[in-house]
Amino acid sequence: MKIRVNKSTNFSKKIRSSKDIRFLIIHYTGMQSARVSMDRLKNPNSKVSCHYFINRNGNIYKMVDDNKIAWHAGKSKWKNVRNLNKCSIGIEIQNKGHFIDYQNFPKKQISSLIVLIKSLLKKYKIKKCNVLGHSDIAPLRKKDPGEKFPWDFLSLKGVSIWYPKFKLKKKEIKSKAKRRIFFKNVHKIGYRFFNLSQKSNRDRKIIMAFQRRFLPNEVTGKITDKTLKISQLLA
Numbered sequence: 180m181k182i183r184v185n186k187s188t189n190f191s192k193k194i195r196s197s198k199d200i201r202f203l204i205i206h207y208t209g210m211q212s213a214r215v216s217m218d219r220l221k222n223p224n225s226k227v228s229c230h231y232f233i234n235r236n237g238n239i240y241k242m243v244d245d246n247k248i249a250w251h252a253g254k255s256k257w258k259n260v261r262n263l264n265k266c267s268i269g270i271e272i273q274n275k276g277h278f279i280d281y282q283n284f285p286k287k288q289i290s291s292l293i294v295l296i297k298s299l300l301k302k303y304k305i306k307k308c309n310v311l312g313h314s315d316i317a318p319l320r321k322k323d324p325g326e327k328f329p330w331d332f333l334s335l336k337g338v339s340i341w342y343p344k345f346k347l348k349k350k351e352i353k354s355k356a357k358r359r360i361f362f363k364n365v366h367k368i369g370y371r372f373f374n375l376s377q378k379s380n381r382d383r384k385i386i387m388a389f390q391r392r393f394l395p396n397e398v399t400g401k402i403t404d405k406t407l408k409i410s411q412l413l414a
């Protein structure tokens with residue numbers, strides 16, 4: 180694995196130990212080009228950065244050392260961990276994103292990403308269930324890496340979780356109970372930013388974040404039978 184260097188000075192002063200690194204967070208840049216993205220990730224005024232950047236040709240750039248805390252996650256939560264910057268490695272992959280022109284992720288880019296993730300999982304003994312998308316840990320604010328990101332393929336390569344194949348029986352669960360069961364399941368999986376016992380307008384965003392990750396062809400914001408079943412299989 181060839182890693183180029185393009186250093187950013189956007190990181191916290193505190194040095195962390197390798198056992199502090201427990202999560203990998205995948206982002207898309209949401210910017211026009213790799214050059215614009217890397218410029219921003221290096222600009223001291225932007226106050227954002229990542230550890231690794233991967234362009235659309237699959238070239239990997241190191242921007243911040245693993246033992247430094249990069250600024251990629253922002254306000255975030257997963258299970259009982261808040262603000263995941265301190266305990267994660269952030270990987271940005273070039274894609275114009277939903278607000279400009281959301282693109283498919285090229286094979287070369289994904290292959291490089293998988294090689295990189297594999298090496299990081301091994302090096303820091305990170306569990307594959309801790310490879311997450313930005314939208315998983317900040318579902319109210321973020322859509323990246325989005326529904327075109329091939330999480331199922333990553334799981335096939337052993338670097339991410341997925342669910343087993345299933346057949347849907349008709350009317351498996353009564354619709355009344357759907358909300359309660361779904362949110363209990365996603366809470367168990369790790370999603371936060373919602374109230375378990377009370378409906379709110381946040382619900383839709385959480386459901387969509389879950390669907391972007393696990394049911395990318397049906398990002399509806401509605402708890403369908405399929406959505407519910409997948410949440411059960413994962414929980």
Ligand SMILES: [Zn+2]
Nearest residue numbers: 206207313323
């Ligand atoms: Zn992001």
